Amino acid sequence: MRLFVSEGAPGSLPVLAAARRAQGRAELLISTVGPEECVVPFLTQPKVPVLQLDNGNYLFSTSAICRYFFLLSGWEQDDLTNQWLEWEATELQPALSAALYYLVVQGKKGEDVLGPVRRALTHIDHSLSRRSCPFLAGETESLADIVLWGALYPLLQDPAYLPEELGALHSWFQTVSSQEPCQRAAETVLKQQGVLALRPYLQKQPQPSSLQGRAVSNEPEEEELATLSEEEIAMAVTAWEKGLGNLPPLRPPQNPVLPVAGERNVLITSALPYVNNVPHLGNIIGCVLSADVFARYSRLRQWNTLYLCGTDEYGTATETKAMEEGLTPQEICDKYHAIHADIYRWFNISFDIFGRTTTPQQTKITQDIFQRLFSRGFVLQDTVEQLRCEQCARFLADRFVEGVCPFCGYEEARGDQCDKCGKLINATELKKPQCKVCRSCPVVKSSQHLFLDLPKLEKRLEEWLENTLPGSDWTPNARFIIRSWLRDGLKPRCITRDLKWGTPVPLEGFEDKVFYVWFDATIGYLSITANYTDQWERWWKNPEQVSLYQFMAKDNVPFHGLVFPCSALGAEDNYTLVSHLIATEYLNYEDGKFSKSRGVGVFGDMAQDTGIPADIWRFYLLYIRPEGQDSAFSWTDMLLKNNSELLNNLGNFINRAGMFVSKFFGGYVPEMVLTSDDQRLLAHVTLELQHYHQLLEKVRIRDALRSILTISRHGNQYIQVNEPWKRIKGSEADRQRAGTVTGLAVNIAALLSVMLQPYMPTVSATIQAQLQLPPPACGILLTNFLCTLPAGHLIGTVSPLFQKLENDQIESLRQRFGGGQLEESLELKAKVSSKPAVGETVTATGPQQIQVLMDEVTKQGNIVRELKAQKADKNQVAAEVAKLLDLKKQLALAEGKPLETPKGKKKK
């Protein structure tokens, strides 16, 4: 037989490793062919590796070739191996080919590469640890190990892509890699060049189809139904029978909430939203809503919980916005702080404090931390050359300068980058620089700045991380980001800016400067707490007693995981540092990104105008929470999940359970005589409840929501099988059975109402009112399922919980938010900004629209650059360039500038 391989084809790895199995049983010739050679006569597309058998037939599937070699060696097929190989072909390969394509062909790194495969890697890890076998299909290495190892090797041989926390996967991979046949295959195929050896081959392959389709998935992995032991069942029954007597007394509400020695004290922060943007759904799920679920859960566990957030108000962007709207920075902050507070109130976010960073406390605490760092030698001074506008009497931030590009001569290059040639520019290198505000020519002046000496703090940081990370619930992406920053080495960070709107720097010679967001934004959490209670230090200088959970999107990880810990460690004042850093991936909108400037996506203030209740938004956003990988908001999916999960599953079950009590038993919970089937159900519900707790304790919010839906599915099935509506008309025994089923079902509904509380607080309260659930049972969630509605309990009036979402309703929302609401929102803004903008040229179009167009130009510029960098098709580039020029024309018109006349044809 003859094996055809190609240089750099990943399929060669498992095939060569498996070929050693068949050695001595058949003669094997190996031929190397080009990546585009069609070896198999009946296949239109080229495919390697291929095994030509002695009778002329072909095996063109990598797994089938490996299987054949194993079969020749006398191995027998089994179900588990088949299952792994089917999974490899249908799940792992699509994800892997996307990851390898990103890594090898597109040169991407980090999460971009790991994201697509993370779920698959986790699946392998879980399977290995659940079965507690060293190999995939048992005690010895076998076909499944070779095939999966070969598929994964190109990626995982780089330790950056083998997540530390997947311990079982880690040791399996090391073991298989160290086998001699695998080592040899790896040397032959990768030639010690690592994954780059695959480039010549992968470049010739079409883009993986998994990449063309939706790369993001909203679907969870479902767990296998567990088998129950007699012991588990007995324990569930005992707990159930104790009922309400099992509940501890409700903790009385405290104000202010303060840590208590000997108790679990949970301090929760959500990333501070920047004040002058209206948050979109991605921002809301990324931090505020995720943290809210955890805070509510923490309170249900009777943990001593403080949840805080606030608006981040200082900085250039606020100054710019103030100029645009003709208000003072303080007025802008006041206005937008109120908008933020309203949005979060509507979403039912249970902050203990929603503060802001522009307070005297912020100044006091920031300056104190600075002084401590300064006196301990962790602050450096250096001179920075910067442009200063004498007319405006201030140094110009990059976005306040424009001029001629020093590289290509383009006349409207920005202070940081040229839109035409795309090169990065130092603002001082611009020719003919202009102040964007007054159009006069700024001069180069040197300015003193302060730097946080991160290299000097790096060792302390690493020590702290070594003590903190193991066993903590830092999300994998946060670990990854911090690790890569440390790998590249920390550099001093400039912590001052030539601005007015900020925390003043308490140092002689720095009177005109303020602290930069890198330094003082995260101190906002402390100052916001200090505005809530004068005993704030009991939370923030108490690492022994307080667990700090910080929620954010992944772009915020360096501030929280690195810069603030360095400041706090250097200040040597026993600060509470983050114990669990919970970072989400990104949420996309339909198939693209949220964009304020293009008016695409749903923003916080618009959600309430859709007529869809806040709890439904909360449910759907949490259901698709970008946990572990990016996910996408989709209107159709929202309709689907509302109608299938909420209406037909959860709502239907809870409503039926309550209706049976009202209709058949006059509103009184009937006597329950549990059969062994009922006891099994109790145990299943208990198991799922415990799973819910395990997940939420690890802040796996999206996965825990599935447990709720699983329980109600069990409940629906239970009712369906036992048919209480028929039995109630039957014999005495039948009626008793109907009573038991109804009673158990309504108790499951009561349990669900509590489990649902972190996710859908209003719906939860409605269910509890309908069932008249006693107060302690509403506010406490134990790890066992108790009978909280005993026989004889009188429930209230039951009514449906959810409404169906209709297709045409969703379709019209999709159209409204798909990019069409730009004009509407501009109009709204025009109404609120009463005064005309100062400083800008007054034209027919408003400054907001100019901003919109400027953003568009930037975006389009990026598209063109990217295409050029990828050496894309000329016509495609030309089309995008045309769009760019058109946008620039519109912008020039809007800004009231004379049109640029194109200077001859471009040479090419």
Added chain:
Amino acid sequence: MAAAAELTLLEKSLGLSKGNKYSAQGERQIPVLQTNNGPSLTGLTTIAAHLVKQANKEYLLGSTAEEKAIVQQWLEYRVTRVDGHSSKDDIHALLKDLNSYLEDKVYLTGYNFTLADILLYYGLHRFIILEKFIHGF
């Protein structure tokens, strides 16, 4: 045809009397079989091969090493290529390849009818009936 329905059909044709219940998992509705005395099995071809063994008709999985590998290759082809089709062009290319492969064969392995023929037939059924692609061949 949903995977569960397909497996039920297969059970009947194998002469298995006791019908299994299947659940579906995830976005692609992958079938799951909860077996009585062991862990559950996931995946269409995995479950199908299991049913064949249950019915004591192992010959449907091929009798020689070569046949066994070929059967599994086409089962994989079924779940990756036939179920993964995205456009009419893809389907057309797939049918063309199959047609040229089968030109000198009675069944996928040559002369023996196997599980691969059954599942590929089920998988192709909908294109051939709905799209009448077969007229092209």
